[in-house]
Amino acid sequence: DAKTTQPNSMESNEEEPVHLPCNHSTISGTDYIHWYRQLPSQGPEYVIHGLTSNVNNRMASLAIAEDRKSSTLILHRATLRDAAVYYCILRTQGGSEKLVFGKGTKLTVNP
Amino acid sequence: DTGVSQNPRHKITKRGQNVTFRCDPISEHNRLYWYRQTLGQGPEFLTYFQNEAQLEKSRLLSDRFSAERPKGSFSTLEIQRTEQGDSAMYLCASSLGDRGFGEQYFGPGTRLTVT
Numbered sequence: 001d002a003k004t005t006q007p008n009s010m011e012s013n014e015e016e017p018v019h020l021p022c023n024h025s026t027i028s029g030t031d032y033i034h035w036y037r038q039l040p041s042q043g044p045e046y047v048i049h050g051l052t053s054n055v056n057n058r059m060a061s062l063a064i065a066e067d068r069k070s071s072t073l074i075l076h077r078a079t080l081r082d083a084a085v086y087y088c089i090l091r092t093q094g095g096s097e098k099l100v101f102g103k104g105t106k107l108t109v110n111p
Numbered sequence: 112d113t114g115v116s117q118n119p120r121h122k123i124t125k126r127g128q129n130v131t132f133r134c135d136p137i138s139e140h141n142r143l144y145w146y147r148q149t150l151g152q153g154p155e156f157l158t159y160f161q162n163e164a165q166l167e168k169s170r171l172l173s174d175r176f177s178a179e180r181p182k183g184s185f186s187t188l189e190i191q192r193t194e195q196g197d198s199a200m201y202l203c204a205s206s207l208g209d210r211g212f213g214e215q216y217f218g219p220g221t222r223l224t225v226t
C-alpha cells in the first residue's frame with residue numbers, strides 16, 4: 001500500500017483558513033488521493049478525493065501538487081465543528097477496496 | 112435515520128467469552144466493510160463483503176474472528192474466546208460500489224472492552 005505522511009497535529013483559529021498537508025512521494029499514476037475525517041466519538045466520514053486536478057466541494061478543497069507527490073486539504077473557514085482527525089489515504093483504481101488509514105492529523109480549532 | 116447503524120454501541124465482556132456485533136448498512140449499498148480501531152490509531156481494515164460474498168480478509172482477522180453477511184443485507188462480526196487485546200472500537204462501513212470509488216459511510220462503532 002502506498003504510504004502517506006501527515007503532521008501529527010495542527011492548530012487553527014475559528015473562521016480562519018486551514019491548510020492540512022500530506023506527502024505521498026511514492027504515489028503511482030493510478031492512485032487517487034482521498035481525505036476522510038473523524039470527529040470525536042464518531043466513525044470516519046468522507047471529505048473529498050482527487051487524481052490530478054484541484055477539487056472543490058461543499059466541505060473543502062483539495063490542492064494537488066503538479067508532481068502529485070503532495071497534496072493539501074483546505075478548509076476555507078474553520079469552525080469548532082471541524083475539530084477532528086484528518087486522514088489522507090491513497091486508493092488505487094482497480095485495487096483493493098480497503099481504506100488504509102495512518103495516524104492522521106489531529107486538528108484543534110480555537111474559538 | 113438512513114445511515115449505517117451498529118449494535119450494541121458498547122460491550123463489556125470477560126476474557127474467554129464470545130461476542131457478536133451487528134451492522135446494518137445503508138439499504139441500497141452492496142459493499143460492507145469491517146474495521147478495528149485502537150486508541151490513538153487510525154482504523155485498520157478487517158474484511159469486506161460485496162453482497163453476500165466475503166471478498167477480502169486481513170491477516171488481522173485471526174481464526175477467532177468470523178464475519179457473515181447473509182442475503183447481502185446486515186452483517187455480523189463474531190469474536191470467539193475474546194482476549195484483552197481484542198479491546199477496541201469495531202467500525203462498520205458501507206458503500207455503493209458500481210464503478211470507480213464508492214465513498215465509504217461509517218457507522219458509530221461498537222466499543223468492546225475485554226476484562
